[in-house]
């Protein structure tokens with residue numbers, strides 16, 4: 001029998017609302033007999049013997065008084081979260097949102113408190129999903145996970161997975177470390193990257209390109225001020241052989257538009273020169289449910305993290321590389337072969 005992946009979550013925002021409601025949604029489909037291969041919006045039905053609904057949220061941390069002290073299933077539906085309410089029951093989960101690590105307390109003491117709570121919950125994975133731009137918090141939660149021997153998954157562009165000193169300490173402690181920054185399931189980065197590649201493959205000389213993103217959730221509000229690390233991470237996500245990014249501009253939040261709620265609207269433009277130096281231009285609009293785009297990737301990353309720790313993997317896990325914008329050692333470091341071999345290793349857990 002499969003033992004569910006035991007996951008703790010830090011930052012009970014829209015990502016976690018999409019994740020928690022989605023886990024209930026897929027459990028319902030499973031109970032109705034929908035075949036694993038027919039699940040909508042799922043890339044891999046099984047990772048290391050773990051199905052999509054084999055994920056249990058066992059501890060939760062936030063600092064917003066509207067969420068701390070509430071049951072997790074209540075907190076995920078609490079404003080300012082504005083991910084849509086899915087057609088699933090959300091009975092009490094039995095997990096209370098605990099006080100997370102805040103900047104105005106003693107960081108060492110707060111880190112010890114969270115590490116102790118992680119141990120008490122028997123979590124295997126800590127998913128870090130705070131607003132972008134809080135490097136001090138990313139480091140503190142990564143320290144708490146390391147102290148508790150719990151795998152860490154970083155949803156944000158902050159330096160954790162690609163911080164060599166943190167990575168080395170995870171390796172010597174024998175704990176998996178997965179980061180940094182989600183490559184959204186079907187978001188602007190993958191579409192932009194694919195189109196840039198297509199230009200190059202077809203011999204079109206790349207001129208200039210831009211990517212403008214708009215949304216009405218807290219992430220977009222925050223990214224107006226904290227866009228620098230996200231911009232860099234988004235550029236990392238476009239990096240590929242033969243594509244020069246000198247004239248590519250990315251605006252992570254071109255504006256907070258409240259009525260868009262949790263929808264992201266992105267505009268892409270790419271200009272180049274084709275046969276006999278004549279122009280080629282693409283203008284594209286993409287509209288997606290922003291936090292579904294995160295949850296569709298998180299569900300794979302947390303199963304990779306749990307399965308990896310069960311087979312004794314440590315440090316970065318190559319299977320996670322295509323799911324991240326800024327993985328440890330970057331994109332070219334992990335070949336298709338490395339990624340397949342890594343999935344084979346973590347799948348040993350189920351055999």
Ligand SMILES: NC(=O)c1ccc[n+]([C@@H]2O[C@H](COP(=O)([O-])OP(=O)(O)OC[C@H]3O[C@@H](n4cnc5c(N)ncnc54)[C@H](O)[C@@H]3O)[C@@H](O)[C@H]2O)c1
Pocket residue numbers: 010011012013014015016061062063064067081100101102103129130131132133137155156157181182183184185187217218219290291293294
């Ligand atoms: N939506 C996507 O596709 C996507 C893709 C890549 C990365 N991300 C990143 O994921 C992260 C989370 O996104 P979101 O939409 O859920 O954000 P959000 O703003 O909705 O939620 C963040 C939560 O963190 C809490 N928080 C703030 N400080 C905290 C602290 N010190 N300790 C514990 N909790 C704290 C907030 O109260 C809030 O509940 C963002 O950094 C975002 O950029 C999202």
